[in-house]
Amino acid sequence: MKADPKGVLTGSHNLSGNQACAEGALAAGCRFLGLYPIMPALEVSERFLERAPRVGATFIQMEDEISALAAVLGASWTGKRSMTVTSGPGLSLMMEHLGLGVMLETPCVIIDIQSVGPGLGLPTRAAQGDIMQSRWGSHGDYEIVVFAPSSPQEMFDYVIKAFNLSERYRIPVAVMSDAYLARLQENVVIPPAEEIDIEPRRYFKGETDKYLPFKRDKDFVPPMVKIGDGYRFHVTGLTHDDRGYPIMNEECQEYNVHPLVKKIRDYTDEIIEVQETGIDDAEVVIISYGTTARAALKAMEQARSAGIKVGSLKLATVWPFPEKRIFELAKKVKAFIVPEMNFGQLVFEVERCSIGKANVLFISHGEKGVENIDDILSAIRQTQQMNEVKKCIIELKKGV
Amino acid sequence: MKANPKHVLTGVYYIDGDVASGYGAMAAGCRFIAGYPITPSTEAFEAFCRWGPQVGAMFIQMEDELGSISAVVGAVWSGIKSMTITSGPGYSLMMETIGYGAMLETPFVLLNIQRGGPSTGVPTKTGQADMMQSRWGSHGDYELIAFAPESPQEMFDYTIRAFNLAEKYRCPVMIMSDECVGHMTEKVVIPEADKIDIEPRRFYTGPPEQYLPFKPDPDLVPKMAKAGDGFKLYITGLLHDEKGHPVSNEEYSMKYVKRLVDKIRLNKDKIIELKEENTEDADIVVVSYGISSRVAVKGVEIARQRGIKVGALRLVTVWPFPDEKIAELAKKTKAFVVPEINYGQVVFDVARCVHGQSNIVLVPHGGAGVHNPADIADAIEYAAKTDKQIEGVVEFKTRLEKLVFEGGFKLKE
Amino acid sequence: MNLITSIFNKGIETSGIERKRISIPSDIPFSPEVIEKLGVDYFHTARGRAIPFGTGLKLGNPDLRVMPVTGDLMTLGGNHFVHGVRRNMELLVICVNNFIYKKIDGKTAPSTANKFSPYSTFEEPFNFPHLGNSCGAVYTARWTALHAEELAASIAEAITKPGLAVIEIIAPGPNYYTDIDDIDENLLKFYFDNSIIKNDTNPREVGITPEDKIIVGRFTDKKRPTFIDVYNVQLGKTIGEKFTPYGVTQTEKKKSGGSDGGN
C-alpha cells in the first residue's frame, strides 16, 4: 500500500528533528495524536496540530500521560493509526499502558524525546537514559521494537517504519529521539506519496460471528477488526484465550504470553536494521545509536585517516538487539567502543554479546554531549594498546 | 541501634509472606505506609493497618499508586521511615516517582509482590517478570537495591534489611517478592527486639546554615535533614548541586548523576548477598532467586540422582548484580542453568558476566505457576551433555510449552 | 522576590506561624533565593504530585504546616486534589492557574508563550472553587496576583485553617519549566482589570467564561473535621485505651483548640 497523499508534504524542507517526526507520522498515515505537553517534545505536537486540520487528523490533549496513551490505544481500535509523544517523565507514566498495548496487541507509536534523568533531571539537555526503560519498563514479559534516529531525515524515515512495524506485528513501537535531535535543523527530503510504502493493517475479512480477536496467524500475529463493524468482540488485559476471554491458569499464560515474545524473537531478522560502515577490515568497531552515532561516524573517519582500522555499527533498531551480528563481529574484532549519553545501559548488552572475545570500552556522558569525538578518539587509541581481552567493561576515564 | 520493643511482635507465628513483611516493616521502625489495594499484595498493607495504629504508626490508603508513592517520599522527608506496597500494574504506575525518589536520594522501601503479566495478566498467580523493570523501569540513570526473598521468614528478615540498606545508602530499596511467597503460609520466628539491628537515619547534626543536603560523605552518601527543623531545605528533582539548588552546569550535574550510580556500584560488595551450595566442584551451576530457587532445589536433587555435579547459586539481592561472582564461577563451570518465571530477564545478566566461557540455559515459565522441577533437571542434564560452545542464551523447551503448542491442546477454564 | 512570592511572604508573616514549620511542596520551580527569604522548607516534586507529597509530609510530622503550590494541579494532579479535599488533609493548596482564555468580557486576552495551557484552544476550564467546594474544601478563594492585599490576607487566614483550604491565583506565566518569578505582570493587569470582587458568592456561580468578568473573592469558609481528627476519634473509639492519638504535638498541646495561629 502507498501513503495517503494528503499527509505527505513532498519536497525538500529544512526541518528540526521534532518537526520531521510530525511529518513522518502524518506521511505514515497517523490520524490521531493523544498528547500531554512536556519539554522537549512540544514541537512535535505543535507541528502535528498545525497540520492536522488540513490533513484531517484528530488530536486530544489529555490530562496526563497515562490517559494520553490510554486514548491512543482506544483510538487505534477505531482503525486510526495513532501515536503519542512524550519525554522521560511522561514515558515513566506510560509504562502501565505500554503493557496494555502489548497485551491487547494494539498497534501504536510512542515517540520519546529523551532528556537527562532520573526524576525531573534536566529537561533541555539530551541524553539516552531511557533506552533500557523502553525495553524493560513495563511489568511482565514482552518484546518491543525501538528505533533510534540520528538525524531529522532518519526521524522522518524511522517514524514511518515504526508505524509499519507496529501494524505488521501488532505491537506498540517506540522511537527514541533526544533533546538534541529535537532541535537539530537539517534538510529533510520527503518523497512523493507513491514512493512511501505503508503496511496496511491486517483486517479480519470473515463473517462477524466467526471472529476470534486473538486467533493467531502462522506468524503469531492475529488479524484485527475495527470498533463499530459489528464484530462485537471482547479484549482484555487479563491473560486470555483466542476469544479474548480471561482464563487464569498457567497453560493459558503460556498460550497467551509466549507468542507475544515469540512474534518478535522469531522474526528479529526481518525487524533488525543496522547500518555498517567500514566493518570488513575493522579491528575496532564503534557501536552507537541515535545522535551519538553522529559523533561516532566522524570519529571513525578521523581515525581511518590516521590509519586505524575502525568500523561503525549503527543501530537503527535498538530493540530487538542485534545479538547475532555482534556475536559474529566479536570473533573478528579486537574491541567494541560504545559511546552512550548515559552511565551504562546498552553497553551491558554489548558486553553480553562480546562473549569474552572482544574488549568492550564504554564512554559515558561526554562533557560536550553528542559531540564527544575526542572521547571516542581517545578510546580508539586506548584499544591500540590492548593485548588481552578483559572480562569486564572498560570505562573510559575522562577529566571530569 | 536496636529495634524498639514496642514495634516488635516477638514470637513464633504461622503467617503468610505478605503479613510477615508487614510485621517486618513495623519491626524495622517503619512508621508510615501509604498503599493502594492490589492483588496479591494487599495482605501486607492490611497487616500494617491492623497493628500499626496500636503502636503509634500511621497508614493511609491513597487514591492511586502515584499518590501512595509520592506520599511515601514526602513522609520520608518529614523524618520517618516509610514504605509502600504494590504489584505489577501499580509498580508500573510508580515508575516516575521511583526515579524521582532516587534523584532526591530518598530512603524508602517498596514491596512488590509480582504476579503474572504483562498488563493485568493473572492477578492471583505468581510471576517474576518485573525483575528487569525494577532495575530499568524509570527514565534516566540510577541504581538501586532489590531483594528476592524465598520464604515468609525471609520476607520478615529482608524487609528489615531493606530498611537498613535504604537508610545506609539513601536509595529506594525494592523487595521483589512474588505471589507464591506472598501467599505462602509458613512458620515465622520474630526475635526479641534487641536481636534486631536497625540502621538509624544518618541525620545531619551541625548548624543549619552550613547544611548541604547533597554533600556526600566519603562513602558517597550524603546526610539527611527533615522538614520543619529550620534548615530551609531546597529539594528538587531537577539536577542539583550540593545545596540542592537546580543547576544547568552540565559538567557538575553529570558528576551528580554519576554519584547516584556510583554510590551503589562502588559499595556493591557490602550490599550483595548470595547463597552458594556445592559450587566448588560443580559442572553445572543453577542460578536462581525468589520462589524459583525453592523449586530449583528439587530440580537439583533430581539431577544429582542422575549423577550430575550440580551447584546452586541463589541471588538474595538481585540488584546490584554479582558480576564478579558469576565471572569467577564461569571460569570453572561448564554451564549455567537459570530458571525464572519469565521468558528471560536476569538470565541476560548472567550471560553477560559469563563472557562466553560457559553455556547458558534458560528455563522459562510464563507465570501463573512455578516450574516443574523435572524441567529444571532436564535442563541441567541437557547442559551437562552439551559439549559445544553455544553463543547466546539457550531457551529450554519446557513440558508446558510442548503441551500447549504441540498438537491437539485445548484450553480449559 | 517577585509579586507572588512577596505575597506569600506577607501572608506567612501575617499568619504568625513560625516559618520553619512551613513546608512548600510544589511542582513549580521557586528560586533558591526566594526560599531563603521565605525561610521555609521547599520540595520541588514530580509533576502534579505536590498534594500527595504534602500528605506524606503532614502525616509524617503533623506539626508541619504544609502549603502545596501547584501549577499542574488540575491536569496531572487532578485526582490527588479531589481526594485530598475529600480527606480534608490539613493543607493549604495554592493553585496558580495559568489558563489563557482567548476572550474575557468581550475583550481579547493577551496570550503567553505557553501554547499548551489546557484551556488555550477550545476546552472549557474547570470551575476550580466549585470543584473544591463540592469535594468538601473548608475554604475557597480566588484572586488575581495583583489583588496583593486580599491575597496575602487570604493566605494568612487559610494557612491556619484546620482542613484543606484552596486558593486559586489567576496568574498567567509559570509552568513546569519556568520559574514562579517569571510571571509577566503586564499579562496580569488584563486579568486584574477584568475581574470583579464578589465575596461569599456561591462557588457554583464563579465559573470563568469568555462572556463575563472573572469573579474573585473569598467564596466559602466552613468547618469540617480533618483527616487526623477523624482518625483519632474513630480509632480512639474502636481501639480504646491502647490507642494514643496521632499527631497531638507540642505545639497543639499548648493551644486549646485544633487550629493554631500565632507564636
Next chain:
Amino acid sequence: MEEPTKAIKEIHPDPSATSGVHPMENLLRMERMPHIWCPTCGIGLAVTAFTAALTKANIDTNKMSIVSGIGCTGRVAGYVKLDSFHTTHGRPIAFGTGIRVANPGIKVVVFSGDGDLIAIGGNHFIHAARRNIDMLVICVNNFIYAMTGGQVAPTTPLAAYATTSPYGCVEPPFNIPYIADSAGAVYVARWTTLHVRRLTNSITEALQKTGFSVVEVISPCGMYYSRINRLGDGLDMMRFYHDNVEIRNGEDTKNLDIGFQTKIICGKFVDRERPSYMERYNQWLSEVKGARGEG
C-alpha cells in the same frame, strides 16, 4: 410464573422476552455464563437494566463500544456483547475518550465500579466531565473494593469497616453526583439496584443525551461490604434500600451525601445542555480552516 413474566414484559418491551429465549441473549455473551459475581451481588441487576435500556433506546448497537476497568464491575465488558474492552485500572474513561474522539460515530459506554472510576480514575472522570466528552458512565457503587477482598474505598461511609480500615473508615466518602455535577456532567442520576425500572429508564434517557452522562448505581456487596459490616446478605440490603431510599428528582446535588446505613437519596438530579467536546472541536476546526482560507 405469572409474576416474573409480567415484570420482564414491563421492563423489556422486546417480544422475545416471553418466547422462551433469554430476552438479553443477543446482548450478552451467553457462552461465558455463569458469570463471576457472587450470589446476591447487584452488578447483574445493573447489567440487566443496561441491556434492557439498550433495547428500549433503540440505537444501533453495532456502533457502540463498552469499556470497563478493573474490579468486579470491571468484568461487565466481558459479558456484554458489544465491542467491549477490559482495560487497566482506572483508565476506561481515558480509553473511551480515545475511541470517541478518533471515531465520533461510536457511542461509548463506560461501565465500571466506584474504586475504578472515582478512586484511581478520579482525574479522568472530572476531566471527561469538564470536556463534556460524549459518553455514558455507569458507575456501580458498592462502597468497597470487592475484587481485592474488601478494602476501604473513597465511597466507603465514615466509620464503616473494611480490611484496610480495621478500626472504621476515617475518610468521608465522595458524593459522586455532586462531583460529577460540579465538573460539568450534563446528566446525573442515582438509583439503587432495587429500582431496576427507574434505573432502566434513566439509562435509556442518558443514552440519548449528547455529552457526559453519569448514572450511579448503588449496589449491595453481600460478600465483603455487608459481611464485614454485619449487614446481612444481599436481600437484606435490598430491604434496606426499600425502607431507606427517598426519591427526590431534581434535588440539589450537594445534599446527596451517603452516611453509614443512613437514608439514600435517589433520582435524576441534573439534566442540562452544554456543548460537547466534539462540538467545540468542530467549531474550532471550522474557525481555523476559515482563517486559513481552507474552509
